[in-house]
Amino acid sequence: MNTTHIPESGRVRAVLADDERLMREQLRSRLIEVWPDLDIVAEAKNGLEAVELCREHKPDLVFLDIRMPGLTGVEAARQIAQLPEDDSWLVPEIVFITAYDQYAVEAFEQGVADYVLKPAERERLLVTVARIKKRLAQRQDGEEPASAAEAGPAAPLQQLLHKLSAQMNPGGAPKYLQWIQATVGQAIQMIPVDDVLFFISDEKYTRVQTATLEALIRKPIKELVDELDPALFWQIHRSTLVNVKAINGITRDFRGRQLVGVKGLTEKLEVSRSYTHLFKGM
Structure with a gap:
């Protein structure tokens, strides 16, 4: 059976990463409001800190601002997806924080990862929370996702990250090894x-x-x-x-x-x- 760090109390552990302090505080407050059982175990000011905090705390969930210094949210997500798993921990679910609709609508509605638009609005956040809870429950129960839209943050995430990188760097399509x-x-x-x-x-x-x-x-x-x-x-x-x-x-x-x-x-x-x-x- 697959297990995660969700304890019997149902509480979920999360890392929150955003280089803007006010945005972190706003999202944290709204999350406490809509998800009382969520524990934000650490906060990061940049992508490098986010990766290290995930390595240290092994959260169930990580919120990543898509544009951060050091490493962007996209680059941090790549590294987080490569962290070693064990019998008690899987790579965390990814939720991107973005101010840009073009990232959210085109990419995240596919369901590979989720998103929160800045500033975090209650109604959209409730949708995100419901989807994440469902995914985490499937992990806890050892169930496979019913569809690609409910799949965890694995290989499809890498494909999504390539698309996001191309959108964030519109100078041309990525050049792959030949x-x-x-x-x-x-x-x-x-x-x-x-x-x-x-x-x-x-x-x-x-x-x-x-x-x-x-x-x-x-x-x-x-x-x-x-x-x-x-x-x-x-x-x-x-x-x-x-x-x-x-x-x-x-x-x-x-x-x-x-x-x-x-x-x-x-x-x-x-x-x-x-x-x-x-x-x-x-």
Whole structure:
């Protein structure tokens, strides 16, 4: 059964991040009004603090101002999504705080993450709170989301973050990696990204697997997530990215874990709990 830090009392732990003190105070007051069981365990003035506070407090929920110094809310969300999970904690639900309707309406109404428009209005905040409560309850009960609109903050979040980055930096579409420079034996080889079946990391190296060779690079998964096309590579585990075109099936082991089969290989790739909704119905 999936568990979170929601105690039996039903209280939910949250981190609030906004570089404007008055906005933090306004949102905190409104949240206390509409969600009495919410505990704001820490507040951050920038994106870097938000990441560290999430690492320290392991909240169920984080509110991120979309534009902050140090790291933007989008950049902070990327790092928070990469924090290590354990049996008692999953990556927190993400709620972005924004003053811009174009971010909220187009992106967040898809349901991958949620949003609060500045200044926080009671009626919109009640909608957000209801959706977050439902998601957290599903986690607590070990249920899979009923639809993509109710999915947790996993791989679809990475795709959303790419879209938001493009909106916030309209100079052009993001440029994704086309080649991987990797070590094969004693040689350096250039591998086309399209040929890679999956990337999987250990403590020091990331393994690059193609149909014909295995190579090593020093770039960690959390950097590759930002540099690879999210439509081609899905993150299925904190340490694993898989080429969508290489997936040939999903199975479960005796412990109920989802395993991804890869075309041409007998090796199976484990899907962590935060990413199981990607394969719902398979």
